[in-house]
Amino acid sequence: MTLAQLPVGESARIAAVGGEGALRRRLLDMGLTPGTIVMVRKIAPMGDPIELHLRGYELTLRLEDAQNITLVEMPKVEEAQG
Amino acid sequence: MVFALAGNQNSGKTTLFNQLTGSNQHVGNFPGVTVDKKEGIIRDHTTGEHHFGPRSWGHERHKRSEIPPRAPATVVDLPGIYSLSPYTSEEIVTRDFLIDGKPDGIINIVDATNIERNLYLTLQLIELGIPMVIALNMMDEMRANGNTVDVNGLEKELGVPVVPISAAKNEGIDELIEHALRAAEHRECPRRQDFCSGAVHRCIHGIAHMIEDHAQAAGVPPYFAATKLVEGDEPMQKRLHLTDNELDLIGHSVTEMETELGTDREAALADMRYSFIEKLCAATVVKHGESREHTRSVQLDKVLTGKYTGIPIFLLIMLAVFWLTFGVIGTFLSDVLSAGIDALTAAVGAGLDAYGINPVVRSLVIDGVFAGVGSVLSFLPIIVTLFFFLSMLEDSGYMARVAFVMDKLLRKIGLSGRSFVPMLIGFGCSVPAIMATRTLSSDRDRKMTILLTPFMSCSAKLPIYAVFTAAFFPQHGALAMIVLYVSGMAVGVLAGLVMKSTLYKGNPVPFVMELPNYRVPSAKSVLLLMWDKAKDFLTRAFTVIFVATIIIWFLQTFDTRLNVVTDSSASILAGLGHLLAPLFAPLGFTDWRAATALITGFSAKEAVVSTMAVLTGTNISELGMALQGIFTPLSAASFLAFTLLYSPCVAAIAAVKREMHSGFAAAWVALAQCLIAWVFAFAVFQVGSLFV
Known part of the structure; x- marks a missing residue:
């Protein structure tokens, strides 16, 4: 499952961050590293981008970019922290 | 003495810069790009209210004469960035300035309420081996929420002085200036550069040894150069003029590390930094749940970026801004201004007639200068009013929400939601619209x-x-x-x-953007921006x-x-x-x-x-x-x-x-x-x- 498929309000742990170049580096720099727990807070009114909660702050990214982030298959068990 | 002010976007960097310099600043640009370069003279902190060390008011004059005079220190406000990666022009400009501009010290502003992500840049700045002070901002907010940071612990683990401040409330600024000056005067470099362990540690150290001569020849700190080479940073590879043999060795060393860790070079380093920060924060930061500001932001966003309310509210806000600017305040001020200009024109005209001046000169003054410049000046109230609203929207954190809500519309033409507001202002007047693009981060x-x-x-x-x-x-x-x-x-x-x-x-620069907590804009920042735009327009x-x-x-x-x-x-x-x-x-x-x-x-x-x-x-x-x-x-x-x-x-x-x-x-x-x-x-x- 990728971050783009995670339903609103649910949290999951990041397994891997794909993609390349500037985008991938940016995702990593903003704290989307493997092992981090992210929560999808909402989807923008026009259906894209999405708003995430991680490491105690809010981050927005586009669905097509969120597809690069794969999740550990066990949502619902864990709660977002911070 | 020159200091570089570096930090994340939304960390209060501009507010701190204004506190450090007052209105004593000027805006230029970094060579070749449209990235702002703001410079200012750091104010004389010895006359500030909060004195460093014991000093009584009665002996003020006597005591002050004992302080050896210091050369004025300049501070350069670097663009708000999250990392020293080689991708955006803002990051490259910052790197080049820190390496080639040879600043005497770095003031790194860190938002204490969002400390994990802020320290990520800090770790990279420390690698540069330049004297550095951390300004731990928004400590007032932390305290008000009953949260604490073990400043001494943080200082010890990071190896650089940490000064708790509140830029918005002007608290701790004098201590910050004093620490920064002292660090730079005594060339106190960070006491620690190595925050990694295991395979990453071995890889960076091996490469640092190997390239030390190259790094020194190129004027780059060796440890910083080594980390960037491990990350696969192309500008750094070019800069160091490495031989093919050395590049092979580096490649080999990195592959070894990747195999051992089961991940790639970029992820390995990001992970190494964040792992260190997580441990550090667990030991030094005490947080009791969500802060009030954060909870308030989430509540506000339920409406402001809500599925059904987000777009209508955005349109209403823009309508109100337009109506107030072009309809109410702007026109009123423009009318007042043009009445003033008309009166002045009439007076000058009458004066010239009385003097019996050549009619061509009279025409030049009245029809040329007064009419021409007068009509342009009537733009001024509109620009000032518009930038009052824009800086309120920007500083409160709402502009990031506009980008979030409107992003999808502009994506097709290769832009992000951030460009929406300047374009919208274009329907009013192109001049402030073009000036407003300054807030775009790319x-x-x-x-x-x-x-x-x-x-x-x-x-x-x-x-x-x-x-x-x-x-x-x-x-x-x-x-x-x-x-x-x-x-x-x-x-x-x-x-x-x-x-x-x-x-x-x-x-295009990836649209991966922070949505900061809503905050009350600082009057000083808003006024300074209005003044700046007015001055800019008047010059033209x-x-x-x-x-x-x-x-x-x-x-x-x-x-x-x-x-x-x-x-x-x-x-x-x-x-x-x-x-x-x-x-x-x-x-x-x-x-x-x-x-x-x-x-x-x-x-x-x-x-x-x-x-x-x-x-x-x-x-x-x-x-x-x-x-x-x-x-x-x-x-x-x-x-x-x-x-x-x-x-x-x-x-x-x-x-x-x-x-x-x-x-x-x-x-x-x-x-x-x-x-x-x-x-x-x-x-x-x-x-x-x-x-x-």
Whole structure:
């Protein structure tokens, strides 16, 4: 499952961050590293981008970019922290 | 002594910069890019309220003389960035400044309420081995929420001094200045650079040893160079002039590390830094759940970016800003200002008459200088008011939400939601719209937005539309207006698509953006920004725009033999109109008066209508009749299409030049817009001719 498929309000742990170049580096720099727990807070009114909660702050990214982030298959068990 | 102020966006960096320097600052730009470079002199902290060390008020004067005099220290405000990666122009500019600008110290601002992500940049700055102080900002918010940070623990683990401050409340700034000066004077470099362990540690150290000579020759700190090589940073590889053999060895070492960790180089380093930070924060930061500010932001966002409420509220806010700026406050202030200018003009005019001055000089002063600069000055209240609202929206954190809500609309033309507001302002006036692109965080987006803004039909063109539609399409006035505005946008979208696949083909900066907590904007920052924009505009009004008005006056007043004309149709300007008229023949309007009016429209779009009135010898109310003698409905449509798209006025061109840092770009905008307008009007007339 990728971050783009995670339903609103649910949290999951990041397994891997794909993609390349500037985008991938940016995702990593903003704290989307493997092992981090992210929560999808909402989807923008026009259906894209999405708003995430991680490491105690809010981050927005586009669905097509969120597809690069794969999740550990066990949502619902864990709660977002911070 | 020079300090670099570095930190994340939304960390309170601008507020701190303003506290450090007061109004003692000036804005330039980094070479080659449109990234702002703000510099200022650090204020004399020894006269501040919070003294460093024991000192009693009674002995103030006596004590102060004991302090050895210090050379003034300068602080350079670097762009707000999250990492020293080699991708965006902001990050590259920061790296280059820190390495080649040889600052004596770094002041790194860290938002204590968002400490994990903020420290990520800190770890990379420490690698540079430059004396550094951490300004731990928003400590007032932390305290108010009952949260604490073990400052000593943080200091010990990071190996650099940490000063708790509140930039918004001006707390701890004197201590910060004192620590920064001391660190720089004693060359106190970070006591620790190595935050990694295991495979990453071995890899970085091996490479650091190997490239030490290269790094020193290239003037780059070896440890920093090594980390960047491990990350696969291309600019660093080029800079160090490594041999093929060395590159092979590095590649081999990195592959070894990747295999051992089961991940790639970039992820390994990001993970290493964040793992260290997580441990550090667990040991030094005590947080009791969500802060009030965060909870409040989440609540506000339920409405402000809500599924059904987000867009309507955005439109309402923009409508209110427009109405207040262009309708209420701006017009009121403009009226007051123009009343003042009129009074001054009358007084000066009377004075000149009484003196019996040469009528040409009188005309130069009154019709040229006063009328020209006066009309430009009437923009000023609008600009100041608009930037008051814009900086409120920006500083409160709402602008990031606009980008979030509107992103999808602009994505097709290769821009992000951030460009939406400047373009929207373009419907009011291109000048502040172009100036507002300064808030965009990417150089590429900024340039593209500047080039697209003139396609948004500005309000000064409204009188032209009004006169023409009333004369030629009285039954379909509203429809004609809508068609005009929509055509402008449509051509803009086309231009955007073309630019995206030609001029700005490269990868757009990824839209991965923080949504900061909502905060009350600081009055000082808002006022400083307004002052800055006003100063900026006034400088241009009295240079470029002033010269342009004088030229137009000259062309209007004299004939080719430099005699003062009595009949406006004999002026050089009219001659130019005659000369250019054939160019417009394929567009359906051959009358020289149309061409002349378009030329004066270059100084200000309102001038198109007034010139038409002067040249046809009518007043505005009879102008419609006169126009019917010059244009057919079809050629009027073609003329409107041309006015919609042709070169922006001189004030806007000057703004383009200022924001793009390029006279060439400004000239290109003027020329390209004229070409586009010609083609579009040509299409309107030729296609229309098939049906009429």
